[in-house]
Every structure is written in structure tokens, then in C-alpha cells.
Amino acid sequence: MLRATNSSIRRVWQLLFNFKKNDGLPLLFLLLIFLPLANQVFQFVQPYPLDEKRRLAEKPVFDSRHPFAYAQSYEDYYNDHFTFRTRLVYWNSLLTYKVFRASARDNVVIGKKDWLFLGNVNPYTDEIDYYRNLRPFTMDELQYWRVLLEQRRNWLKRRGIHYIFTIAPNKSTIYPEFMPKAVVKIASRSRQDQLIDYLKKNSTLTVLDLRPALLAAKKDKLVYHKTDSHWNDLGGYVAYSEIIKNLGRYYGVVQPRPFDRYQITKTGPVSGDLSSLLSLPDIFWENQWQLESKTPLQARVLPADYPEQRNRFVTISVHTCASGALPAALMVHDSFAHQMKQFLSEDFSKIVYVWDWSLGFYEKIIKKENIKIVIDEMVEYSLLARFPSNPRKLRR
Amino acid sequence: MIFSTLVFLFLFLPPVLLASFLFKKEAQNVFLLLASLFFYAWGEGALVLVLLASALLNHLFGLAIHAGRSPGRRKTALVAALVFNLGLLATFKYAAFFAANLNPLLRAIGCPLLKIGRWPLPLGISFFTFMAIAYLVEVYNRSSPVEKNFLHTALFITFFPTVLAGPINRYSKLKRQMTERQTTPELLAAGIRRFIIGLGKKALLADTLAKSADQIFAIPVSGLTAGLSWLGVVCYTLQIYLDFSGYSDMAIGLGQMFGFQFMENFNYPYLSRSIKDFWSRWHISLSTWLRDFLFLPLAYAISRRIPGDRLLGIKAESWCYYPAMFLTMVLCGLWHGPAWAFVLWGGYHGAFLMLERHALARPLKRLWPPLQHAYSLLVVSCGWVLFRAADLGQAAGFWRAMFGFGRGRGGNPAFYLDKKLLFFLALGVLAATPLAARAGCRCQKFIAAADAAWRAWLAAAFRVFSTLALLAILVASSMALAMATFNPFIYFRF
Known part of the structure; x- marks a missing residue:
């Protein structure tokens, strides 16, 4: 037994340590491929902190009744927890950026002066395809949008509720000058242009177009983040002002809160959502502009409990403000509304925010909260693939 | 389990490789068989039983063919074995395809329709079935001795380096290696070198080019321009070669690490000067398997039915060659997948092979060699469109665009052809030609011819450099594999 063990060890020694014949390659290869297993046990290298904003796979428990299912679950777990994973991911992104000035991931595009833009995240989120005007609306699709919005407007109007539909412009719409040179437009008109023109000709409904105000504001200050897909507080303020100005036509008493009521502060280095998607938060960062009210904010957040909230894609919050001049409002929105909330909440006696990417229609909330204004907000690139639908009641 | 995954590279391979060195031959065979079954079961689950059943029954068929006392009995045993193996392939891979194509006909003549559920496809079934068939026919022809040890037959059919994607080895070449192979430091280093190069081809080059090819093939054909479609085809042409030859390199390298010498699968096919030359590279x-076990028997069977040298004024040789070649290539296409696109792809290559034997034979010979390469590359690339396109409509749209008849507005190729893609295309071209290998040989010749005082230093520097370059490829490939598992979301909720 001992002799057999000795001969095995001698064999391994000869295979691995005969550097004249093998250039040391087998030993180095084995060391490298054993390294992750060794680190899993001894933890001599700590993982690089990368936030994937998702729940990583959990270690599966072996179930003798389903032995083969364990393999796939374990592989998912291993892929998520592989010991050098985050470091390798970081190096890959860094090397791709340093060598090619390119993004290692399809969902982020590196523009001029290191501006980051959303790439192809999923069929609903593809700012590049949108920017290139690769897929214009068909007439059927335009008609679908007209009918959808008119049904909402008409249903609300019959109940004395004012309706606003607004589109948050893509970052590439406001800052096309920072898009990569190779990303060129195939056609001149975007889906938003098409929709606005179509509604002008075929409907009494109008889309609140935020682009002119944002394009004018960007001459003074940055209105979008450089490393994030969203607008910043200043962009949020501009959008808020446009919404309030629009409401001012119907509720004469109200004006946007003046800009000088806010203090502009520059925060320390912060990396945006696009830097995280690229896994290079330490390379792509920026000093951000923040707006802070000079006087204490009046709006308060109330606990909200709606059945809709049990749906993991919907988040609901209710803000009230005793000094708010405008009646109760409902805002169905996407992530772009977050930078508007601190301004909007101060102007409404009550405002219910429903974060819902699919832009659902919330009749129960409208009735329960005695809503008088409904604002639907969605980001421009969502026009590419998202087609919200109305409840059957509205379609009659 | 696939070679180019983190689990294989860092969880399966290290202990299996190291432990295999500790065992002597027969014990190592047992260990490798168990490791192979674990490897297959990891990805395919209960389908490992199909693989085991195939190994066991083919072992028994081999014994039965060998033991047959009369030619008739031997033939009966071979036919039974072929029915079993082809039946296995037909059941798991082609049943749904045949049913889908037969049902309209059955409906038309009022017969009950074939109802076939979705069978899970055991990965690599086309490879291990063809290996088994080759073994059985060779035993029947007495060109290979029968294997009486089930452990060896089972290891031959289930061995993890080859079970998923070949090479389709011949048992006659591996039988001695089962008992007499020797893992030497040189062979181990050569195997590791080959494995790392294969991994680099797959994880770094093929997967990067695949992204661009996928993006371009995702554009509706109405949006394609000539430049875009050519870029897509070039990316895919390199991708499919680097992907498959990379996988073969990994398989051959793994074999060498355990002391086995598998057959070569690729010989710079894009340097071919004709389609005939392409299929020899x-x-x-697979091409030698098809030649030995399909084309030659078919041609022989036809020739036996033709009396004399000519029939209807056509040479008997032509009567044998053309139908046998065309049918072989059509079946070759079908082997790649149960879809008409693959059948057409096979027929397309078959048609060019026939043309090259007849109408194109002389003009092709007279052509300037670079134009011969260009002709072959053009035919092969256009053929890959059939292979890659989702359907025939897309393939036709791609061809139209490639030859300037597309009126698309899908954009400028510069959008896809950034610095990164250019770099990987250049590396892909380098990997598809023997340039790098020749440069290595030149270096070694230069070192050999250098002044004696410098020779040892230069040789050592060359060895250190090549070892470090290989390790860099391994680390870069690991980075690419890790990147494929990185799936961040913009918002936590989704």
C-alpha cells in the first residue's frame, strides 16, 4: 500500500516538476485552476464588491429524490459565488475599456468624453436602437397609442379628473453630442416625434413635451447625469416646472416653486447606474448637482397599503402636504419621477406615486383617494416596445 | 457540462486531472469512466442512462458480431446493431422532425396523424452513436479487433473529452491506448497547451464574434445593407470555425493530458482551394466517417448494379459518384440538425462537390491560386448563411443583401465594427491560418541558428514567453467566462 502510494507520488512529481521537458506549464496550470477551490477554503482573496442588484442564487440542498436537479442548481450557485468572479468581471471590463475604449457589456455604451448611455438591456430598454430611429411606429401602433390615451382621458374627464401624459426624454435625446460617433441615425424622426405629430393631426389630446425645456436648461447646467441613465435634480426640476405650468392653465392659482428657493450643492464623487452595469464604479464617477430646499419641506409620506403593492413590479407611496395648493393627484411613473418627487409633493394636498413600468390604470386608487389629477409619465425609449393596456371598463 | 464553463474549469477538471495521475492504467480507466458518467449526468441528468445503455448494448453487439460463426450471422448482428443505433438517433433527434413533415401527407390521405411528444435530446448523441457505429462496422470488417473488456468500450463511448462534440474517434486507433498509453511530461504539457488554445478560441474569440454575428442576424432582412450582411457573414464564418475547432482543441488537449492521442478534426479549412479540399480539412x-461508412458503401452498392463501363453513355464511375456523393452530403446536413435548412446546406455542398468534379474541374485548376482560395471561401461563407439563418426567408434575404440587392437601412457597418471587433476579427483570422504556428517555427529556427553563447538564453526566453502567453490566455478566458455570469440589473426589484 505504502509502495503504491510512493510510486503514485513519484509519478505526479515527474509529470509536474520536470521543467526541462514541460516548461513548468503543468504545474502552473494546475496551480491556476486549483486557485479558486483553494480560495473557497482559505479565503485569502476577498471578493471585489460589485452590486448586481439582484438576489444571487442560494446554495441548493441535495434532495435524493431529485438528484439530477441538484447539478443545475449548484452550477447556478457556483456561477454566482465563484470566488474570483467579481475580480475577473472587473478586470474584463477594465481591460476592455482601457484597450478599446469600449464597453464590455451590451447594455452600456461609452460615448464621447466618457459619457455613458444605456444600450440593449432588454427588449423594453434599448436606448441605442431608439436613438437610431431603427424601428419607426407603424400606423397601427400610433392608432393604438391614440386610442389608449383617449380612453384614459375621456374616462377621467367624465369624472371631472384632469389627465396629463408626459414622456421623459432619453439622455441621448438631450445630449446627442456625446453619443459615440459610430451611432448614427437611420431616420430623422423619433417615435416621440411621430406620436406627437400624429396626435396633433388626429386627436385633441396632447403629450406634454419636456424636450424644449430640457434642451434650453442644459445650456446653463447639466440636466442629466454623466454616468447614470437618468436626469439629475436639475432635470427633475425642469420637468416638474413643465408639469406645474401645464396644470396652471387649469388651476390658475399654481406656479412652479421658484428656482431660487433651492440651494444647488455639488456632492462628492458618485457613480451612476450605468457605471454599476459596466462594473466600473471606480472608473466612471462624477460630482453631481443636487437641489435642496432652503426652507423645510412640508410634504409627509403616509403609509400606503394597496393590494397592487403585492405585485413585485409595482411600488406605491402616498405623500401629503397641508400647504399644497393643488388637489389630490395620482402619478403613475417609472424611475425618472424620483427626481421630481421632492418638488411635486409640495404642490399637491395629496399625491399618490405608483411606480409601474407598464403604466397601468389604477381606478381603485383614483376612487379611494378622490383623485382630481392623473399624471402618466414614462421614459422615451419605452415607446419602442411597451404598449400599456386599459382595463375593459375603459375600452367600452 | 461544457468545457467552457467555470464549473468545468475550476471545479471538475482540477481534482479529476490530479487524481487521474495517481492511478495506474486500469484503475485510471475506471476512474475516468466514473468521472465521464458524472460529467455527462451533471448536464444531462437521467439521460446518462441512455449513454450507458448505448455503451452496454454496443459492447454486446460488438461481441455478437465477432462471435458470429457464419457471415450471415455476423451480418444479422451488424444489422441489429445499426438498427439500434440509428433507431436511437431517430427517436431522440429526428422523430419530431419526421412527424412534422409526414403529418401533412398523412392528413391529405386521411390517415391518423403521428403524435410524438417532445423527447429530451441527449447531448452528443450524434457523436457517440457515430463512434459506436464505426466501432461495430470495423469489428464486422475485421479492421478492428473486438473489445472484450466492457470497461474499455464504455470508456471509449462515454469518455468526457469526446462525448459531447467529438472528434468521432475510431476504436481501432484507441484500443492499444486503453492499456498501453503513457502520460509523459511532454504530452501533458502539449495537452495543456492545446486545451488553453482551444479555450481561448472559444471563450475569447468565438464568443465575442458571436455577439456581433447575433446582432446582425437579428436585424430584419429588410434592414440589411451589403456591408452589414457581409460583416455578419464574416463574423459567423470565423465564429463557427473558432467555436468548433476550439472545442476540438480542448477535447484533443484533454485526451493528451490523460495520455490519449485523438484524431485531428481541423486542418485550416478556410485555406482550402475547393469544396473538396474544404471537406478534407x-x-x-466526420467527413472521413461519412466517406468510409456512407459514401463508399453507397458508391459500391450502386456500382454493383451497373453492368459494364458505361450506362446510357455515361461512365459507370459517374453513376456511382454523383448520387452517392449528393446523398452523403444531404445526410451530412441532416446529421447537423433536424431542419430543412441543414438538409439544404448539405445539398448545397453536395452540388458544389459534383460541379467541381465535372463542370468546374478544369476552370478551377487553371485559376490563379488566390482566386481558388477566394472561390472556396465564398462558397463556404454563403453556405454558412443557410446554417445560421432562422429560416429560408432570412437566408434568401441575406444573400440578396450580400450581393447588393438589399435596400435596407439597418445602418453603417461602423456601428458594429468598432476597435474591439476589428481586433478580434484580426485575431480570428490569425487563428484560422497557420501564421502563428509558422511564426513560432521561425523563432525556433532563429534560436537554433543563433550564436552558441546566446542560444540557451534565447531558448529559455522563448519557453518562458510562450508559457506566460498561454497562462495569459487562460486568465483572459476565465475573465470572459466570469463576465458571462455577470448579470446586473438597473433596479433591484427586477
């Missing part, structure tokens, strides 16, 4: 283990 592309997927060699």
Missing part, C-alpha cells in the same frame, strides 16, 4: 473525423 473541416470536421475531418
Whole structure:
């Protein structure tokens, strides 16, 4: 037994340590491929902190009744927890950026002066395809949008509720000058242009177009983040002002809160959502502009409990403000509304925010909260693939 | 389990490789068989039983063919074995395809329709079935001795380096290696070198080019321009070669690490000067299998039915060659997948092979060699469109665009052809030609011819450099594999 063990060890020694014949390659290869297993046990290298904003796979428990299912679950777990994973991911992104000035991931595009833009995240989120005007609306699709919005407007109007539909412009719409040179437009008109023109000709409904105000504001200050897909507080303020100005036509008493009521502060280095998607938060960062009210904010957040909230894609919050001049409002929105909330909440006696990417229609909330204004907000690139639908009641 | 995954590279391979060195031959065979079954079961689950059943029954068929006392009995045993193996392939891979194509006919003549559920496809079934068939026919022809040890037959059929994607080895070449192979430091280093190069081809080059090819093939054909479609085809042409030859390199390298010498599968196919030449360089283990076990028997069977040298004024040789070649290539296409696109792809290559034997034979010979390469590359690339396109409509749209008849507005190729893609295309071209290998040989010749005082230093520097370059490829490939598992979301909720 001992002799057999000795001969095995001698064999391994000869295979691995005969550097004249093998250039040391087998030993180095084995060391490298054993390294992750060794680190899993001894933890001599700590993982690089990368936030994937998702729940990583959990270690599966072996179930003798389903032995083969364990393999796939374990592989998912291993892929998520592989010991050098985050470091390798970081190096890959860094090397791709340093060598090619390119993004290692399809969902982020590196523009001029290191501006980051959303790439192809999923069929609903593809700012590049949108920017290139690769897929214009068909007439059927335009008609679908007209009918959808008119049904909402008409249903609300019959109940004395004012309706606003607004589109948050893509970052590439406001800052096309920072898009990569190779990303060129195939056609001149975007889906938003098409929709606005179509509604002008075929409907009494109008889309609140935020682009002119944002394009004018960007001459003074940055209105979008450089490393994030969203607008910043200043962009949020501009959008808020446009919404309030629009409401001012119907509720004469109200004006946007003046800009000088806010203090502009520059925060320390912060990396945006696009830097995280690229896994290079330490390379792509920026000093951000923040707006802070000079006087204490009046709006308060109330606990909200709606059945809709049990749906993991919907988040609901209710803000009230005793000094708010405008009646109760409902805002169905996407992530772009977050930078508007601190301004909007101060102007409404009550405002219910429903974060819902699919832009659902919330009749129960409208009735329960005695809503008088409904604002639907969605980001421009969502026009590419998202087609919200109305409840059957509205379609009659 | 696939070679180019983190689990294989860092969880399966290290202990299996190290432990295999500790065992002597027969014990190592047992260990490798168990490791192979674990490897297959990891990805395919209960389908490992199909693989085991195939190994066991083919072992028994081999014994039965060998033991047959009369030619009739031997033939009966071979036919039974072929029915079993082809039946296995037909059941798991082609049943749904045949049913889908037969049902309209059955409906038309009022017969009950074939109802076939979705069978899970055991990965690599086309490879291990063809290896088994080759073994059985060779035993029947007495060109290979029968294997009486089930452990060896089972290891031959289930061995993890080859079970998923070949090479389709011949048992006659491996039988001695089962008992007499020797893992030497040189062979181990050569195997590791080959494995790392294969991994680099797959994880770094093929997967990067695949992204661009996928993006371009995702554009509706109405949006394609000539430049875009050519870029897509070039990316895919390199991708499919680097992907498959990379996998073969990994398989051959793994074999060498355990002391086995598998057959070569690729010999720079894009340097071919004709389609005939291409098929002697592309997927060699399959093309030689088809030649030995399909084309030659078919041609022989036809020739036996033709009396004399000519029939209807046509040479008997032509009567044998053309139908046998065309049918072989059509079946070759079908082997790649149960879809008409693959059948057409096979027929397309078959048609060019026939043309090259007849109408194109002389003009092709007279052509300037670079134009011969260009002709072959053009035919092969256009053929890959059939292979890659989702359907025939897309393939036709692609061809139209490639030859300037597309009126698309899908954009400028510069959008896709950034610095990164250019770099990987250049590396892909380098990997598809023997340039790098020749440069290595030149270096070694230069070192050999250098002044004696410098020779040892230069040789050592060259060895250190090549070892470090290989390790860099391994680390870069690991980075690419890790990147494929990185799936961040913009918002936590989704």
C-alpha cells in the first residue's frame, strides 16, 4: 500500500516538476485552476464588491429524490459565488475599456468624453436602437397609442379628473453630442416625434413635451447625469416646472416653486447606474448637482397599503402636504419621477406615486383617494416596445 | 457540462486531472469512466442512462458480431446493431422532425396523424452513436479487433473529452491506448497547451464574434445593407470555425493530458482551394466517417448494379459518384440538425462537390491560386448563411443583401465594427491560418541558428514567453467566462 502510494507520488512529481521537458506549464496550470477551490477554503482573496442588484442564487440542498436537479442548481450557485468572479468581471471590463475604449457589456455604451448611455438591456430598454430611429411606429401602433390615451382621458374627464401624459426624454435625446460617433441615425424622426405629430393631426389630446425645456436648461447646467441613465435634480426640476405650468392653465392659482428657493450643492464623487452595469464604479464617477430646499419641506409620506403593492413590479407611496395648493393627484411613473418627487409633493394636498413600468390604470386608487389629477409619465425609449393596456371598463 | 464553463474549469477538471495521475492504467480507466458518467449526468441528468445503455448494448453487439460463426450471422448482428443505433438517433433527434413533415401527407390521405411528444435530446448523441457505429462496422470488417473488456468500450463511448462534440474517434486507433498509453511530461504539457488554445478560441474569440454575428442576424432582412450582411457573414464564418475547432482543441488537449492521442478534426479549412479540399480539412473525423461508412458503401452498392463501363453513355464511375456523393452530403446536413435548412446546406455542398468534379474541374485548376482560395471561401461563407439563418426567408434575404440587392437601412457597418471587433476579427483570422504556428517555427529556427553563447538564453526566453502567453490566455478566458455570469440589473426589484 505504502509502495503504491510512493510510486503514485513519484509519478505526479515527474509529470509536474520536470521543467526541462514541460516548461513548468503543468504545474502552473494546475496551480491556476486549483486557485479558486483553494480560495473557497482559505479565503485569502476577498471578493471585489460589485452590486448586481439582484438576489444571487442560494446554495441548493441535495434532495435524493431529485438528484439530477441538484447539478443545475449548484452550477447556478457556483456561477454566482465563484470566488474570483467579481475580480475577473472587473478586470474584463477594465481591460476592455482601457484597450478599446469600449464597453464590455451590451447594455452600456461609452460615448464621447466618457459619457455613458444605456444600450440593449432588454427588449423594453434599448436606448441605442431608439436613438437610431431603427424601428419607426407603424400606423397601427400610433392608432393604438391614440386610442389608449383617449380612453384614459375621456374616462377621467367624465369624472371631472384632469389627465396629463408626459414622456421623459432619453439622455441621448438631450445630449446627442456625446453619443459615440459610430451611432448614427437611420431616420430623422423619433417615435416621440411621430406620436406627437400624429396626435396633433388626429386627436385633441396632447403629450406634454419636456424636450424644449430640457434642451434650453442644459445650456446653463447639466440636466442629466454623466454616468447614470437618468436626469439629475436639475432635470427633475425642469420637468416638474413643465408639469406645474401645464396644470396652471387649469388651476390658475399654481406656479412652479421658484428656482431660487433651492440651494444647488455639488456632492462628492458618485457613480451612476450605468457605471454599476459596466462594473466600473471606480472608473466612471462624477460630482453631481443636487437641489435642496432652503426652507423645510412640508410634504409627509403616509403609509400606503394597496393590494397592487403585492405585485413585485409595482411600488406605491402616498405623500401629503397641508400647504399644497393643488388637489389630490395620482402619478403613475417609472424611475425618472424620483427626481421630481421632492418638488411635486409640495404642490399637491395629496399625491399618490405608483411606480409601474407598464403604466397601468389604477381606478381603485383614483376612487379611494378622490383623485382630481392623473399624471402618466414614462421614459422615451419605452415607446419602442411597451404598449400599456386599459382595463375593459375603459375600452367600452 | 461544457468545457467552457467555470464549473468545468475550476471545479471538475482540477481534482479529476490530479487524481487521474495517481492511478495506474486500469484503475485510471475506471476512474475516468466514473468521472465521464458524472460529467455527462451533471448536464444531462437521467439521460446518462441512455449513454450507458448505448455503451452496454454496443459492447454486446460488438461481441455478437465477432462471435458470429457464419457471415450471415455476423451480418444479422451488424444489422441489429445499426438498427439500434440509428433507431436511437431517430427517436431522440429526428422523430419530431419526421412527424412534422409526414403529418401533412398523412392528413391529405386521411390517415391518423403521428403524435410524438417532445423527447429530451441527449447531448452528443450524434457523436457517440457515430463512434459506436464505426466501432461495430470495423469489428464486422475485421479492421478492428473486438473489445472484450466492457470497461474499455464504455470508456471509449462515454469518455468526457469526446462525448459531447467529438472528434468521432475510431476504436481501432484507441484500443492499444486503453492499456498501453503513457502520460509523459511532454504530452501533458502539449495537452495543456492545446486545451488553453482551444479555450481561448472559444471563450475569447468565438464568443465575442458571436455577439456581433447575433446582432446582425437579428436585424430584419429588410434592414440589411451589403456591408452589414457581409460583416455578419464574416463574423459567423470565423465564429463557427473558432467555436468548433476550439472545442476540438480542448477535447484533443484533454485526451493528451490523460495520455490519449485523438484524431485531428481541423486542418485550416478556410485555406482550402475547393469544396473538396474544404471537406478534407473541416470536421475531418466526420467527413472521413461519412466517406468510409456512407459514401463508399453507397458508391459500391450502386456500382454493383451497373453492368459494364458505361450506362446510357455515361461512365459507370459517374453513376456511382454523383448520387452517392449528393446523398452523403444531404445526410451530412441532416446529421447537423433536424431542419430543412441543414438538409439544404448539405445539398448545397453536395452540388458544389459534383460541379467541381465535372463542370468546374478544369476552370478551377487553371485559376490563379488566390482566386481558388477566394472561390472556396465564398462558397463556404454563403453556405454558412443557410446554417445560421432562422429560416429560408432570412437566408434568401441575406444573400440578396450580400450581393447588393438589399435596400435596407439597418445602418453603417461602423456601428458594429468598432476597435474591439476589428481586433478580434484580426485575431480570428490569425487563428484560422497557420501564421502563428509558422511564426513560432521561425523563432525556433532563429534560436537554433543563433550564436552558441546566446542560444540557451534565447531558448529559455522563448519557453518562458510562450508559457506566460498561454497562462495569459487562460486568465483572459476565465475573465470572459466570469463576465458571462455577470448579470446586473438597473433596479433591484427586477
